Amino acid sequence: xxxxxxxxxxxxxxxxxxxxxxxxxxxxxxxxxxxxxxxxxxxxxxxxxxxxxxxxxxxxxxxxxxxxxxxxxxxxxxxxxxxxxxxxxxxxxxxxxxxxxxxxxxxxxxxxxxxxxxxxxxxxxxxxxxxxxxxxxxxxxxxxxxxxxxxxxxxxxxxxxxxxxxxxxxxxxxxxxxxxxxxxxxxxxxxxxxxxxxxxxxxxxxxxxxxxxxxxxxxxxxxxxxxxxxxxx
Ligand SMILES: [Zn+2]
Numbered sequence: 303x304x305x306x307x308x309x310x311x312x313x314x315x316x317x318x319x320x321x322x323x324x325x326x327x328x329x330x331x332x333x334x335x336x337x338x339x340x341x342x343x344x345x346x347x348x349x350x351x352x353x354x355x356x357x358x359x360x361x362x363x364x365x366x367x368x369x370x371x372x373x374x375x376x377x378x379x380x381x382x383x384x385x386x387x388x389x390x391x392x393x394x395x396x397x398x399x400x401x402x403x404x405x406x407x408x409x410x411x412x413x414x415x416x417x418x419x420x421x422x423x424x425x426x427x428x429x430x431x432x433x434x435x436x437x438x439x440x441x442x443x444x445x446x447x448x449x450x451x452x453x454x455x456x457x458x459x460x461x462x463x464x465x466x467x468x469x470x471x472x473x474x475x476x477x478x479x480x481x482x483x484x485x486x487x488x489x490x491x492x493x494x495x496x497x498x499x500x501x502x503x504x505x506x507x508x509x510x511x512x513x514x515x516x517x518x519x520x521x522x523x524x525x526x527x528x529x530x531x532x533x534x535x
Contacts, residue, residue, distance in 0.1 A: 303368035305333035312503035316390045324380040328373040336362040338370045343403055343422045343502045348391040352381050398424040404505045405514050408449045411496045412442055417474055428530045439516045446514050453509045454493035460486045474498050
């Protein structure tokens, strides 16, 4: 099992780690700052450095038994098990994911409907809502930026599976269920604005999101509205 350093501190840009396994796709480390694809957020990219060699990490995915695999291009020479590496994130890309991801929590707080899907991307993101009525882009943009400009701190709260089972209303995203059987579950708390289970990487404060714009609202079936958001560069 790979220790997820990004859960406790999403702002770590570099760490040292030890190679615990290599697979056909890539490299497993004992601990990592690389977020593995999940919950609509892409896997991280960056580099692993050892013995004056640099390996490009092209994506990060979950492997077997809670391991995190740092994917490399085909033909890359892999380090031996036990090698110490320095892992460095493509921080600009990841920071945009953090801004977008935190912004999607706020979008869900503006539009209080069940979320049926979503995707976080460095350039644009979207959430799908189970709702019949369409929404006004300008009005949602205004409400979203008011929440961003509230300068609200973002924090984590850990609860047991039993505590979560007692509060099923906390799970708003129907398409992404929290993992079971791996211990306590992290709730992401954005002041009094939003509280829900989430394993993604987030900002410390909503103000870091910058200016957000609802760029498009699409009708995806009678009960579904897809809301797209872009951020200022
Ligand atoms: Zn989240």
